[in-house]
Amino acid sequence: xxxxxxxxxxxxxxxxxxEDLEGKRALVxxxxxxxxxxxxxxxxxxxxxxxxxxxxDWVGLLDAGTGVRKxxxxxxxxxxxxxxxxxxxxxxxxxxxxxxxxxxLDAIPAKKADDFSLHQLPTSNMLKELRESCGVDxxxxxxxxxxxxxxxxxxxxxxxxxxxxxxAAEVRRILGCA
Amino acid sequence: MAKTLTIAPVTRLEGHAxxxxxxxxxxxxxxxxVNTVELRGFEKFCVGRPVEELPRIVTSICGVCPWSxxxxxxxxxxxxxxxxxxxxxRKLRELCNSIAYTxxxxxxxxxxxxxxxxxxPGADYKTRNVFxxxxxxxxxxxxxxxxxxxxxxxxxxxSGKSIHPVTSVPGGFSKPLTEKExxxxxxxxxxxxxxxxxxxxxxxxxxxxxYLDAVKSVGVIKTGYMGTVRDDGTMDLYDGKIRLMxxxxxxxxxxxxxxxxxxxxxxxxWSYMKFPYAKSWGEGFSMDLADPKGIYRTNTLARMNACDKxxxxxxxxxxxxxxxxxxxxxxxxxxxxxxxxIELLYxxxxxxxxxNDPEITSKETRVPVTPRAARGVGHVEAPRGTLIxxxxxxxxxxxxxxxxxxxxxxxxxxxxxxxxxxxKTLIKGGxxxxxxxxxxxxxxxxxxxxxxxxxxxxxGRLAVSIDVVGADGEVRKTLxx
Numbered sequence: 001x002x003x004x005x006x007x008x009x010x011x012x013x014x015x016x017x018x019e020d021l022e023g024k025r026a027l028v029x030x031x032x033x034x035x036x037x038x039x040x041x042x043x044x045x046x047x048x049x050x051x052x053x054x055x056x057d058w059v060g061l062l063d064a065g066t067g068v069r070k071x072x073x074x075x076x077x078x079x080x081x082x083x084x085x086x087x088x089x090x091x092x093x094x095x096x097x098x099x100x101x102x103x104x105l106d107a108i109p110a111k112k113a114d115d116f117s118l119h120q121l122p123t124s125n126m127l128k129e130l131r132e133s134c135g136v137d138x139x140x141x142x143x144x145x146x147x148x149x150x151x152x153x154x155x156x157x158x159x160x161x162x163x164x165x166x167x168a169a170e171v172r173r174i175l176g177c178a
Numbered sequence: 179m180a181k182t183l184t185i186a187p188v189t190r191l192e193g194h195a196x197x198x199x200x201x202x203x204x205x206x207x208x209x210x211x212v213n214t215v216e217l218r219g220f221e222k223f224c225v226g227r228p229v230e231e232l233p234r235i236v237t238s239i240c241g242v243c244p245w246s247x248x249x250x251x252x253x254x255x256x257x258x259x260x261x262x263x264x265x266x267x268r269k270l271r272e273l274c275n276s277i278a279y280t281x282x283x284x285x286x287x288x289x290x291x292x293x294x295x296x297x298x299p300g301a302d303y304k305t306r307n308v309f310x311x312x313x314x315x316x317x318x319x320x321x322x323x324x325x326x327x328x329x330x331x332x333x334x335x336x337s338g339k340s341i342h343p344v345t346s347v348p349g350g351f352s353k354p355l356t357e358k359e360x361x362x363x364x365x366x367x368x369x370x371x372x373x374x375x376x377x378x379x380x381x382x383x384x385x386x387x388x389y390l391d392a393v394k395s396v397g398v399i400k401t402g403y404m405g406t407v408r409d410d411g412t413m414d415l416y417d418g419k420i421r422l423m424x425x426x427x428x429x430x431x432x433x434x435x436x437x438x439x440x441x442x443x444x445x446x447x448w449s450y451m452k453f454p455y456a457k458s459w460g461e462g463f464s465m466d467l468a469d470p471k472g473i474y475r476t477n478t479l480a481r482m483n484a485c486d487k488x489x490x491x492x493x494x495x496x497x498x499x500x501x502x503x504x505x506x507x508x509x510x511x512x513x514x515x516x517x518x519x520i521e522l523l524y525x526x527x528x529x530x531x532x533x534n535d536p537e538i539t540s541k542e543t544r545v546p547v548t549p550r551a552a553r554g555v556g557h558v559e560a561p562r563g564t565l566i567x568x569x570x571x572x573x574x575x576x577x578x579x580x581x582x583x584x585x586x587x588x589x590x591x592x593x594x595x596x597x598x599x600x601x602k603t604l605i606k607g608g609x610x611x612x613x614x615x616x617x618x619x620x621x622x623x624x625x626x627x628x629x630x631x632x633x634x635x636x637x638g639r640l641a642v643s644i645d646v647v648g649a650d651g652e653v654r655k656t657l658x659x
Contacts, residue, residue, distance in 0.1 A: 035223060035238050067241020067341045070281070074323055074330070151219025 205608020
């Protein structure tokens with residue numbers, strides 16, 4: 001029986017996207033593919049934040065799916081930029097499944113792979129550039145996946161499903177809206 | 179000592195590609211392999227779902243060209259339900275397609291492939307990217323961002339979503355365009371058209387001339403081509419017959435529902451991705467550079483080759499100049515980028531024309547649909563090539579079978595061939611450097627491949643590594659940048 005969060009990740013449902021992201025002081029961007037199990041964590045967190053509400057008008061929510069590059073490319077060179085960007089994404093770094101933690105951009109080595117492969121979390125060079133050249137405060141909330149299926153399958157694993165609310169709370173804390 | 183060079187992953191593509199180049203004892207290229215990760219199981223994922231959900235679901239396959247999947251899926255659903263959208267519904271779909279094209283082509287030319295051209299393949303990797311362009315040519319960077327932004331705004335006005343669209347539905351388009359919205363979008367589309375005119379003029383005067391030598395040598399392969407045309411041979415990116423052109427320029431046009439009579443997908447043991455080839459040519463499949471069989475290409479250059487003409491006057495003039503310079507069919511792989519700018523201009527002109535059409539604001543944008551047992555095939559020209567969606571449903575309208583052929587897959591064979599050709603040209607006697615290897619990457623990037631990959635690895639792996647493997651299979655040395 002799918003959990004409530006798993007149902008929220010159904011890709012047949014309309015995806016969360018603030019009506020107008022332009023001029024928002026802060027953007028919360030959920031990354032990942034809802035067709036790939038736990039990879040759908042980012043979109044699930046955005047959906048949770050949109051459903052539970054209470055965020056101020058100056059916060060924009062975007063379920064970027066696997067299209068985050070479209071957003072970041074424009075943010076890098078565009079105006080006006082948000083003052084803060086919070087990225088929410090699933091990662092596989094050997095931690096306990098469902099663990100919510102913040103990633104320090106400086107701890108990620110600057111590798112060539114990071115520049116443009118924006119389907120992946122390591123858009124870190126671009127995020128660093130946004131921070132250092134553009135003065136945007138970049139925060140990355142990550143959740144350790146239980147597993148990534150070899151074949152397309154919707155829905156989050158139990159530990160990652162349970163992490164959605166905690167990740168959303170972390171976003172609110174970072175935004176000062178807890 | 180025979181050895182193997184491995185370039186992995188190829189950056190600035192969607193997902194991962196691993197390039198392996200085998201050298202012989204003399205240090206010359208013997209074989210190359212481009213390996214990609216392909217996500218499997220989408221067909222199974224869809225079975226049992228109401229078919230009308232698919233246009234929404236397919237936008238999650240990949241965030242790079244969601245509109246192409248959204249529209250191909252809607253068209254397949256139209257065919258399943260046996261309906262034809264009203265003119266305004268079709269025009270709104272076409273408008274979104276054209277604007278999405280302008281976004282994609284601007285992004286690819288200026289930010290992905292463009293970095294190679296603007297800064298050169300020998301430039302330090304740390305600057306050969308969007309930031310490098312921004313610093314080297316800040317005014318260009320601003321124009322590029324402004325025009326991509328305009329495209330996103332038009333899509334938001336027309337459809338309410340820019341990343342995961344939902345407004346194209348079986349039977350048409352769910353949201354009519356108001357007159358006020360039309361006027362707003364027209365102004366923005368006219369600005370994109372002005373930018374497109376500038377972009378191709380600038381590239382022809384300041385960029386392409388520097389690379390004509392590379393254009394004539396890197397990744398050049400003689401293949402067939404695929405595109406979509408109307409009955410009179412005019413290119414159409416949204417609808418029409420699929421045209422399959424042989425390397426000698428002769429061609430056959432066929433209905434998309436008959437694609438299985440013309441195309442077959444070859445499976446090779448070393449690749450996750452299949453290799454479509456032209457079954458109808460009756461010559462089998464071979465990626466031999468000297469004597470390829472069944473190989474055809476898709477994407478921008480393929481469409482410019484396949485069509486007889488373009489319906490938009492400025493783009494048609496550019497096509498005439500292009501053919502005067504390079505012939506038809508043109509086999510020069512790096513000219514995909516030139517063809518991309520002709521298509522950018524075409525789509526900007528087409529969007530302006532659609533927005534000047536009073537019919538586009540009609541409130542009649544969709545027709546009702548009723549479930550039935552049927553098969554429906556829909557296709558569009560996605561930026562990366564002919565995108566085919568093929569669905570079957572039961573009497574309740576539930577999906578029983580799904581087959582997709584996506585643009586990049588058509589080009590799997592040609593990409594492998596182009597890499598081999600480029601590697602053979604550039605690596606002689608075991609001598610190579612980063613500029614040479616990056617030029618091999620340029621040959622791949624010309625195809626703008628979308629190698630969908632959604633796993634999130636935060637492992638800091640080196641992007642380019644060269645494994646030197648002896649004849650005994652042991653790794654003798656690993657080089658990395």
